[in-house]
Amino acid sequence: xxxxxxxxxxxxxxxxxxxxxxxxxxxxFFFLGLPLVAVxxxxxxxxxxxxxxxxxxxxxxxxIWLTIVIALAVLPFNILFGVAAAWAIAKFEFKGKSxxxxxxxxxxxxxxxxxxxxxxxMFGSQxxxxxxxxxxxxxxxxxxxxxxxxxxxxxxxxxxxxxIPLMQSQGKDEEEAAISxxxxxxQMFWRVTLPNIKWGLLYGVIxxxxxxxxxxxxxxxxxxxxxxxxxxxxxxxxxxxxxxxAIGAFAAASVLALLALVTLVAKTIVxxxxxxxxxxxxxxxxxxxx
Amino acid sequence: xSAKSQxxxxxxxxxxxxxxxxxxxxxxxPLGGMILKASELGFGQILDIALGERSLAAFxxxxxxxxxxxxxxxFFGLIVAWILVRYSFPGKRFVDALVDLPFALPTAVAGIxxxxxxxxxxxxxxxxxxxxxxxxxxxxxxxxxxTFITLPFVVRTLQPVIEDIETxxxxxxxxxxxxxxxxxxxxxxxAIGPALLTxxxxxxxxxxxxxxxVIFIAGNLPLISEIVPLLxxxxxxQYDVLGATALAVVMLAISFVLLLVIxxxxxxxxxxxxxxxxxxxxxxxxxxxxA
Amino acid sequence: xxxxxxxxxxxxxxxVAGAALADATLLNASYDVARDVxxxxxxxxxxxxxxxxxxxxxxxxxxxxxxxxxxxxxxxLEADVVTMNQxxxxxxxxxxxxxxxxxxxxxxxNASPYTSAMVFxxxxxxxxxxxxxxxxxxxxxxxxxxxxxxxxxGRNTYLSAWAWALKQPGGSDKTAxxxxxxxxxxxxxxxxxxxxxxxxxxxxxxxxALITFESEAEMIAKEFGKGNFEVVYPSLTMQTExxxxxxxKVVDKKGTRKQATAYLEYLWSKEGQENxxxxxxxxxxxxxxxxxxxxxxxxxxxxxxxxFGGANKAFATxxxxxxxxxxxxxxx
Numbered sequence: 001x002x003x004x005x006x007x008x009x010x011x012x013x014x015x016x017x018x019x020x021x022x023x024x025x026x027x028x029f030f031f032l033g034l035p036l037v038a039v040x041x042x043x044x045x046x047x048x049x050x051x052x053x054x055x056x057x058x059x060x061x062x063x064i065w066l067t068i069v070i071a072l073a074v075l076p077f078n079i080l081f082g083v084a085a086a087w088a089i090a091k092f093e094f095k096g097k098s099x100x101x102x103x104x105x106x107x108x109x110x111x112x113x114x115x116x117x118x119x120x121x122m123f124g125s126q127x128x129x130x131x132x133x134x135x136x137x138x139x140x141x142x143x144x145x146x147x148x149x150x151x152x153x154x155x156x157x158x159x160x161x162x163x164i165p166l167m168q169s170q171g172k173d174e175e176e177a178a179i180s181x182x183x184x185x186x187q188m189f190w191r192v193t194l195p196n197i198k199w200g201l202l203y204g205v206i207x208x209x210x211x212x213x214x215x216x217x218x219x220x221x222x223x224x225x226x227x228x229x230x231x232x233x234x235x236x237x238x239x240x241x242x243x244x245x246a247i248g249a250f251a252a253a254s255v256l257a258l259l260a261l262v263t264l265v266a267k268t269i270v271x272x273x274x275x276x277x278x279x280x281x282x283x284x285x286x287x288x289x290x
Numbered sequence: 291x292s293a294k295s296q297x298x299x300x301x302x303x304x305x306x307x308x309x310x311x312x313x314x315x316x317x318x319x320p321l322g323g324m325i326l327k328a329s330e331l332g333f334g335q336i337l338d339i340a341l342g343e344r345s346l347a348a349f350x351x352x353x354x355x356x357x358x359x360x361x362x363x364x365f366f367g368l369i370v371a372w373i374l375v376r377y378s379f380p381g382k383r384f385v386d387a388l389v390d391l392p393f394a395l396p397t398a399v400a401g402i403x404x405x406x407x408x409x410x411x412x413x414x415x416x417x418x419x420x421x422x423x424x425x426x427x428x429x430x431x432x433x434x435x436x437t438f439i440t441l442p443f444v445v446r447t448l449q450p451v452i453e454d455i456e457t458x459x460x461x462x463x464x465x466x467x468x469x470x471x472x473x474x475x476x477x478x479x480x481a482i483g484p485a486l487l488t489x490x491x492x493x494x495x496x497x498x499x500x501x502x503x504v505i506f507i508a509g510n511l512p513l514i515s516e517i518v519p520l521l522x523x524x525x526x527x528q529y530d531v532l533g534a535t536a537l538a539v540v541m542l543a544i545s546f547v548l549l550l551v552i553x554x555x556x557x558x559x560x561x562x563x564x565x566x567x568x569x570x571x572x573x574x575x576x577x578x579x580x581a
Numbered sequence: 582x583x584x585x586x587x588x589x590x591x592x593x594x595x596x597v598a599g600a601a602l603a604d605a606t607l608l609n610a611s612y613d614v615a616r617d618v619x620x621x622x623x624x625x626x627x628x629x630x631x632x633x634x635x636x637x638x639x640x641x642x643x644x645x646x647x648x649x650x651x652x653x654x655x656x657x658l659e660a661d662v663v664t665m666n667q668x669x670x671x672x673x674x675x676x677x678x679x680x681x682x683x684x685x686x687x688x689x690x691n692a693s694p695y696t697s698a699m700v701f702x703x704x705x706x707x708x709x710x711x712x713x714x715x716x717x718x719x720x721x722x723x724x725x726x727x728x729x730x731x732x733x734x735g736r737n738t739y740l741s742a743w744a745w746a747l748k749q750p751g752g753s754d755k756t757a758x759x760x761x762x763x764x765x766x767x768x769x770x771x772x773x774x775x776x777x778x779x780x781x782x783x784x785x786x787x788x789x790a791l792i793t794f795e796s797e798a799e800m801i802a803k804e805f806g807k808g809n810f811e812v813v814y815p816s817l818t819m820q821t822e823x824x825x826x827x828x829x830k831v832v833d834k835k836g837t838r839k840q841a842t843a844y845l846e847y848l849w850s851k852e853g854q855e856n857x858x859x860x861x862x863x864x865x866x867x868x869x870x871x872x873x874x875x876x877x878x879x880x881x882x883x884x885x886x887x888x889f890g891g892a893n894k895a896f897a898t899x900x901x902x903x904x905x906x907x908x909x910x911x912x913x
Contacts, residue, residue: 020369023369028389031374031439032391035411035438036388041569079581081312085309089309092306099551100313102546103317107317110321112500114324114499117526118323127323166450176298180425199449207390207446213394225643225645226643227641237398243614244779247400253399261391344911407800409785410785427769427787438898510771513910524730524731526649526652528896
């Protein structure tokens with residue numbers, strides 16, 4: 001009887017489960033599934049060969065690579081910042097914490113066009129540092145460094161914001177225990193903190209990665225749109241669409257969707273391996289909680 | 291106790307220091323530059339730009355539709371995160387994978403695709419328009435676009451937190467006689483509440499600035515369906531960088547205040563949860579109810 | 582893998598400015614639908630320049646919204662030449678000192694090597710019998726156009742309607758504004774851009790008429806099929822210009838003045854003009870215009886200079902904040 005009671009309180013009744021499933025999946029179908037299907041339908045409107053042909057264009061391919069290069073370039077910065085900020089905010093008490101979090105959120109509220117504009121105001125030839133850069137002949141905007149900067153700005157909050165609520169809900173008991181047992185700071189981080197936050201970190205990486213690859217507005221302002229050189233995939237999509245090459249545009253967009261899926265496949269593999277590891281551990285240590 | 295734990299855990303100075311330096315260089319310095327630029331106009335002129343009839347209408351449209359989109363996502367996002375973590379159903383991995391796609395898709399593609407779906411002859415529009423529901427080229431279209439664009443936020447902030455809730459807590463609540471609903475309200479919801487608010491705040495913030503997808507579905511009629519970012523573009527089309535930065539600064543100031551309120555609320559909720567020890571409350575309530 | 586290396590190389594190269602493999606490299610900053618024109622033109626010029634000056638020249642293209650492009654040039658995008666679709670955009674660069682003040686006189690025909698005209702695209706068979714601007718303002722007609730304040734295409738439409746109303750018997754600025762107001766009331770939406778307006782009209786089936794460049798009609802045929810629409814030439818419409826200019830500051834810095842000037846001059850050559858005609862843009866060359874008469878039916882046009890006293894003035898009167906467009910929507 002007691003186990004029956006336990007299920008009753010740890011699981012929703014069947015009708016609730018089915019309702020939630022229907023509502024949740026229905027919402028995803030209408031707001032996510034259909035638009036995605038529509039993108040692929042447009043991309044494949046004239047069949048697979050034309051779709052593949054559209055992707056063979058050298059400008060499209062160089063745009064794909066530039067997109068990946070920029071996404072990879074911003075990743076280490078975002079991870080480092082995200083973990084540091086979340087550590088300070090979630091594990092310690094200090095004055096002005098809400099203010100700090102709000103400042104971290106701020107890049108989201110800045111319209112992408114404005115995000116690009118602020119870097120023009122800084123580094124453009126009429127900008128605050130424009131003269132200095134021109135004198136040293138260093139190019140930041142209308143070149144890849146500017147595009148990386150704009151992408152960093154746009155993806156700034158993701159990992160930190162993903163980790164803060166997670167680390168907050170985990171509390172600091174485990175880390176404190178590790179330290180009081182004599183672990184060094186790094187040992188504590190690698191053995192306790194990182195394993196605890198790995199899923200949150202991964203979600204954050206996937207999100208910021210997707211956003212970095214899909215960003216249009218901010219990058220568009222600082223790119224200069226030189227074909228084959230400073231066009232990322234989203235910028236190339238716009239150009240193709242404007243040139244009445246809808247197949248090419250939607251094909252390129254579908255590549256972005258697929259690129260986002262790649263990171264998710266990576267996540268699934270990691271997940272699967274970790275599960276295998278814990279299963280092994282479980283087998284070795286019967287009765288231990290994982 | 292908090293003073294002691296500050297001493298116990300290492301890395302506070304390093305982590306906060308790095309956070310502040312990086313934040314200052316990448317975010318505060320450029321935004322400060324923008325405010326400096328806008329200040330060339332003077333306060334009165336900035337107000338004139340912000341309080342024009344068209345600007346006011348655009349601010350209203352932008353904030354109201356962002357709020358609604360974030361609310362829609364908070365509600366459905368909670369359900370989606372819950373079923374993705376707790377239930378198993380065929381194709382779950384695939385569905386989980388799809389959630390991030392609104393970020394990867396360039397916003398313009400999202401806007402074009404949504405406008406095509408919801409236009410009078412679109413897959414969805416053809417059924418909605420006979421019912422008198424016009425989505426494409428109305429303010430409703432703006433909400434649809436913003437809901438799509440911000441969909442991942444709530445789901446992805448909730449997922450790790452829900453995964454982290456230890457079933458022991460629920461089992462304990464159950465063994466103390468709590469019903470499932472009581473367990474949810476008294477034990478689970480307080481644990482995920484802060485994350486839900488975070489997701490809401492992020493979705494809201496992101497919606498405020500969104501431009502690329504909205505212009506394709508909004509219709510862009512002055513006073514009716516123009517959003518603030520469109521007015522900023524409009525200023526830039528007039529080579530009026532100052533006017534554009536002025537609007538951007540006003541937008542930034544309002545967003546900042548709203549986010550600050552949401553974040554303070556979130557922090558308050560998190561601490562309240564920590565202090566009130568929800569399990570005992572849940573158990574106590576049930577006992578009281580039984581007695 | 583080569584592309585990956587190339588991207589890395591691009592990253593590195595962009596840090597070290599001015600690396601070029603050809604004798605000279607030109608960057609042409611252009612409006613967003615100019616690709617077809619310059620895709621064919623660039624190899625022609627490269628051949629021509631090799632034959633005449635013995636130099637190889639590398640040509641790079643940048644495409645984007647016209648105003649956005651000139652702002653980028655003003656902010657440091659190192660384009661040697663600008664080839665735009667709005668004169669006020671080049672005026673802006675002239676004000677900034679990047680382009681010669683008398684840029685319009687540096688090349689023939691107001692520095693515009695080809696032109697187009699604003700036309701109506703209507704549904705097959707023209708079911709609502711839309712013949713002229715007055716028909717578009719009639720009750721019950723829906724007109725699709727891009728945003729008149731934010732897009733060049735939309736501004737041309739607005740000014741065309743205005744000029745037509747002005748030239749009617751008893752026409753004045755007041756009647757013109759009333760007329761344009763009536764026309765705008767028939768717009769159920771303002772599209773994000775020219776291409777978006779086309780998609781809205783053709784694919785989503787909205788509206789009775791789409792107003793766009795004559796040259797777009799062929800692009801629309803390419804994408805949506807020729808038999809699905811008809812082109813209507815109104816009794817008076819705007820001759821749209823596509824002004825070009827050398828960016829003085831950049832060519833002086835890079836030492837590419839000679840090549841940049843030749844690149845633009847060659848647009849007026851027989852080959853350059855024929856290329857424009859093949860892309861459905863009206864060539865300045867009278868003989869070629871006759872040869873391609875099938876593409877270009879006679880139409881009565883006006884220029885912005887004639888009716889509005891210049892692109893800058895037209896822009897200030899109608900599209901700046903508080904201009905006639907705003908007056909139509911906002912009472913005060």
